[in-house]
Amino acid sequence: MTALIQIRDLKVHFPISTGLFSGSKGAIRAVDGVSLDIPKGQTLGLVGESGCGKSTLGRAVVGLTRPTGGEILIDGEPLVRDRRVQMIFQDPSASLNPRMTIGASIAEPVRLNKLRRGRAAIEARKYELLDLVGLPRSAAHRFPHEFSGGQRQRVGIARALACEPEIIVCDEAVSALDVSIQAQIVALLEDLQARLGLTYLFIAHDLGALKHISHQVAVMYLGRVVEIAAKKDIFTNPRHAYSRALLSAIPVPDPAVEKQRQRILLKGDIPSPANPPSGCRFHTRCPVAIDRCRSEDPAWTKIARNHESACWRASELSDLM
Numbered sequence: 001m002t003a004l005i006q007i008r009d010l011k012v013h014f015p016i017s018t019g020l021f022s023g024s025k026g027a028i029r030a031v032d033g034v035s036l037d038i039p040k041g042q043t044l045g046l047v048g049e050s051g052c053g054k055s056t057l058g059r060a061v062v063g064l065t066r067p068t069g070g071e072i073l074i075d076g077e078p079l080v081r082d083r084r085v086q087m088i089f090q091d092p093s094a095s096l097n098p099r100m101t102i103g104a105s106i107a108e109p110v111r112l113n114k115l116r117r118g119r120a121a122i123e124a125r126k127y128e129l130l131d132l133v134g135l136p137r138s139a140a141h142r143f144p145h146e147f148s149g150g151q152r153q154r155v156g157i158a159r160a161l162a163c164e165p166e167i168i169v170c171d172e173a174v175s176a177l178d179v180s181i182q183a184q185i186v187a188l189l190e191d192l193q194a195r196l197g198l199t200y201l202f203i204a205h206d207l208g209a210l211k212h213i214s215h216q217v218a219v220m221y222l223g224r225v226v227e228i229a230a231k232k233d234i235f236t237n238p239r240h241a242y243s244r245a246l247l248s249a250i251p252v253p254d255p256a257v258e259k260q261r262q263r264i265l266l267k268g269d270i271p272s273p274a275n276p277p278s279g280c281r282f283h284t285r286c287p288v289a290i291d292r293c294r295s296e297d298p299a300w301t302k303i304a305r306n307h308e309s310a311c312w313r314a315s316e317l318s319d320l321m
């Protein structure tokens with residue numbers, strides 16, 4: 001079975017121009033050769049530090065950013081900007097007009113995409129969407145500022161659902177919310193996935209945020225995916241030094257275990273995506289790098305079914321750190 005979303009060697013480079021007449025001086029390689037598959041009805045969690053290219057990848061998947069190279073196939077067809085692929089953002093206010101009622105904001109995409117015709121049908125759909133995201137019908141007559149962050153995110157989700165999407169890119173959709181509210185929004189997204197068969201690309205900068213919702217997890221570093229695995233394998237058997245460092249940063253609820261937790265602190269800053277290091281891009285910060293890592297780009301090592309790591313030391317990592 002082919003995956004609903006197939007990303008093949010995707011590159012998104014932003015030219016650096018240093019002034020009006022000086023022309024281009026190289027490029028920021030925000031996404032630099034990423035391949036991923038997301039099966040229909042599943043969630044791929046995408047994790048990595050700030051600036052590694054997660055949002056750029058997400059924007060390419062919704063067709064907001066044009067790739068420099070590679071391709072994105074949706075259901076086997078090259079991606080075009082399409083209502084079937086929607087995005088939800090960290091700050092839903094940014095996509096809501098403060099002077100429009102919630103009802104009008106939700107009805108707008110229904111009307112623009114001609115998904116219902118006639119006032120009564122659009123009205124009915126508006127209430128159906130409010131029900132779907134767990135907002136009271138009275139919300140329709142109110143304005144965005146009258147709602148809490150979590151409720152506003154529900155409005156953002158309703159607005160995305162109004163387009164009747166098959167795929168939703170959730171870009172740090174819960175990162176700004178309190179932990180208890182995060183859990184509610186994640187539960188809502190999971191419920192919607194089960195009811196509507198949605199496929200998610202779920203972006204976060206820490207692994208903890210992905211633990212509940214993901215089926216697979218891809219770890220990204222400096223424009224590349226460095227490890228991809230079923231969720232269980234990433235949390236119990238990470239095989240890239242960078243994934244191990246990310247995992248070691250998650251607090252453990254059990255105080256006894258938490259006391260024993262060894263954080264792997266990475267030295268140095270993230271290198272510039274305009275001038276990535278040779279060999280493995282992570283070698284400048286990797287605690288277990290060897291000579292080969294500095295000169296040769298790591299090949300994919302297959303660890304298990306659906307588990308691959310781009311690390312020269314993947315197979316011996318358990319003994320090293």
Ligand SMILES: Nc1ncnc2c1ncn2[C@@H]1O[C@H](COP(=O)(O)OP(=O)(O)OP(=O)(O)O)[C@@H](O)[C@H]1O
Pocket residue numbers: 014028029030048049050051052053054055056057205273
């Ligand atoms: N439109 C743009 N023009 C130029 N550079 C860009 C543009 N968008 C992103 N970048 C650069 O591309 C790199 C990746 O950015 P991106 O926003 O995709 O990272 P991210 O992983 O989403 O980070 P964060 O966790 O902070 O959201 C960064 O160096 C960023 O400065």
Ligand SMILES: [Mg+2]
Pocket residue numbers: 054055056171
């Ligand atoms: Mg981002």
